[in-house]
Amino acid sequence: MDSTGVAVSARRQPPARRLPTPGPQLRPVAPVGTVACPSCGRRFVSDRYQELLNVCSGCGHHGPVSAPDRIEQLADPGSVERDDHATTPRDPLRFDDGVPYPERLARARERTGLDEAFAIARASIDEVPVVLACMDFAFLGGSLGSASGAMFAAACDDAVAEGRALVSVCTSGGARMQEGIASLAQMARCSAGVHAVKGAGLPYISILGDPCFGGVTASFAVQADVILAEPQARIGFAGGRVIEQATHDRLPEGFQTAEFLLTHGMLDAVVERRELRDLSGRLLRLFTGRS
Numbered sequence: 001m002d003s004t005g006v007a008v009s010a011r012r013q014p015p016a017r018r019l020p021t022p023g024p025q026l027r028p029v030a031p032v033g034t035v036a037c038p039s040c041g042r043r044f045v046s047d048r049y050q051e052l053l054n055v056c057s058g059c060g061h062h063g064p065v066s067a068p069d070r071i072e073q074l075a076d077p078g079s080v081e082r083d084d085h086a087t088t089p090r091d092p093l094r095f096d097d098g099v100p101y102p103e104r105l106a107r108a109r110e111r112t113g114l115d116e117a118f119a120i121a122r123a124s125i126d127e128v129p130v131v132l133a134c135m136d137f138a139f140l141g142g143s144l145g146s147a148s149g150a151m152f153a154a155a156c157d158d159a160v161a162e163g164r165a166l167v168s169v170c171t172s173g174g175a176r177m178q179e180g181i182a183s184l185a186q187m188a189r190c191s192a193g194v195h196a197v198k199g200a201g202l203p204y205i206s207i208l209g210d211p212c213f214g215g216v217t218a219s220f221a222v223q224a225d226v227i228l229a230e231p232q233a234r235i236g237f238a239g240g241r242v243i244e245q246a247t248h249d250r251l252p253e254g255f256q257t258a259e260f261l262l263t264h265g266m267l268d269a270v271v272e273r274r275e276l277r278d279l280s281g282r283l284l285r286l287f288t289g290r291s
């Protein structure tokens, strides 16, 4: 006790640590050959988790999916013909935040097996010819740089040239900061691609995964004829903390989730991953006038 009567040991104790909230940021460690659900920690044998399309059968959490797996999940089996149109990204700023941008790209390529943040394929969905353009969050946060913008624009060109519908899956942190304004210019480039698809009378379906933010949400991800999203996907432009700091206001519960956006008219439907292929097929048949 000190002179004020306060127990010194108690007063000097550090504040109680707040336990992290279980969520996508908390990734339980799983033994080799198994996967732990990022939300509830339930463990799966890797093959079983893949059969479940990376969706937890315990809590329903929709886990991340690589772009090539997305294509396989959505397309008719055996119909996929990959054509990524990969180009070399620009490094206009010679950006170096401790790791030079070209080195970051090289690491991302090695880690994901992709040339850029998109994987693109010609395929069919319920026998309707499509071009599928799927983003991969594991590639530099699915960020939109000059090369990935060129890839999406090329996918739009292919759709127009071959009379195919366009289907995209977007999971992105937004513009790629390493490319500065060259990255922001991709929003216009991709929007022009979508405009050409629509001008040709071809349908465009956009599927938003978790997370989808920034310049991607502000452009081609929400310019589709039909906008779908996966359950609990976080979708927005700026992050919630930035908005709270700017508005000096508390954000409502569930802000920037797919369900919240649906109730506010920003989405057409929130769809479980296992339903996406069937629903996309039905929509494409409707748009293309097939029975």
Ligand SMILES: [Zn+2]
Pocket (backbone or CB within 6 Å): 037, 038, 039, 040, 041, 042, 056, 057, 058, 059, 060, 061
């Ligand atoms: Zn779970």
